[in-house]
Amino acid sequence: xxxxxxxxxxxxxxxxxxxxxxxxxCDIIYCAGDLVDYGPFPREVIEWVHxxxxxxxxxxxxxxxxxxxxxxxxxxxxxxxxxxxxxxxxRLLGEAEISFLESIPVYRTFEMDGYSYTMQHLYENYLTIDxxxxxxxxxxxxxxxxxxxxxxxxxxxGHTHRRCIHYLSDDSLWLNPGSVSxxxxxxxxxxxxxxxxxxxxxxxxxxxxxxxxxxxxxxKLLLKEEEMKVAYFFFG
Numbered sequence: 001x002x003x004x005x006x007x008x009x010x011x012x013x014x015x016x017x018x019x020x021x022x023x024x025x026c027d028i029i030y031c032a033g034d035l036v037d038y039g040p041f042p043r044e045v046i047e048w049v050h051x052x053x054x055x056x057x058x059x060x061x062x063x064x065x066x067x068x069x070x071x072x073x074x075x076x077x078x079x080x081x082x083x084x085x086x087x088x089x090x091r092l093l094g095e096a097e098i099s100f101l102e103s104i105p106v107y108r109t110f111e112m113d114g115y116s117y118t119m120q121h122l123y124e125n126y127l128t129i130d131x132x133x134x135x136x137x138x139x140x141x142x143x144x145x146x147x148x149x150x151x152x153x154x155x156x157x158g159h160t161h162r163r164c165i166h167y168l169s170d171d172s173l174w175l176n177p178g179s180v181s182x183x184x185x186x187x188x189x190x191x192x193x194x195x196x197x198x199x200x201x202x203x204x205x206x207x208x209x210x211x212x213x214x215x216x217x218x219x220k221l222l223l224k225e226e227e228m229k230v231a232y233f234f235f236g
Contacts, residue, residue: 005195007032007158008179011039015180015192016048018209032158033059033121040217042089046097058104059121065089069098082224107142113200115152118142122159132168163193182234211235
């Protein structure tokens with residue numbers, strides 16, 4: 001089986017479309033959260049997730065948009081030069097999309113090609129699991145199997161936007177596919193980052209795609225200056 005592992009989409013359907021074309025032979029898709037916010041196409045991303053039957057967990061930015069919508073705070077009473085990406089995204093989504101985001105679980109567990117997986121958007125803020133006892137405790141809270149039994153375990157996180165594979169033991173890994181949309185400031189690359197896992201073998205992937213539609217869409221918006229700087233950095 002070939003699985004596509006993505007995370008931190010941030011309303012960037014253009015990256016998704018390019019990845020989908022490049023990895024058209026994937027059998028299943030898993031997404032580690034943050035479908036929306038900080039990008040111009042939230043509705044299109046949710047439509048893509050539906051169309052492609054992606055198995056998602058909910059991210060902190062998904063929660064931000066849900067909270068803004070439920071609290072009636074989509075920014076209509078905010079000065080035009082103070083509009084944030086979150087306000088813009090909330091305005092574009094309706095009850096159906098918000099209800100869908102709310103229905104996404106915080107974590108998932110699944111089996112694939114003899115490996116056991118737990119997927120959750122983040123561990124604790126921007127911290128990572130740095131010891132096997134912490135790993136065991138996190139795993140035990142989300143899985144019914146007894147710790148100590150022979151099992152190849154893998155945890156998938158998103159959130160940090162840093163693509164990596166960490167070994168806590170030979171059979172206890174945590175993975176982060178990075179962000180399909182943008183990097184952190186100390187990483188100047190603009191490619192979409194993701195993983196594929198084929199028959200248990202993990203491949204770290206990056207893909208150059210056309211960011212022009214994203215920048216053009218952002219330029220048409222009256223966003224807060226700091227938010228526009230984000231757009232120019234990510235999509236320029």
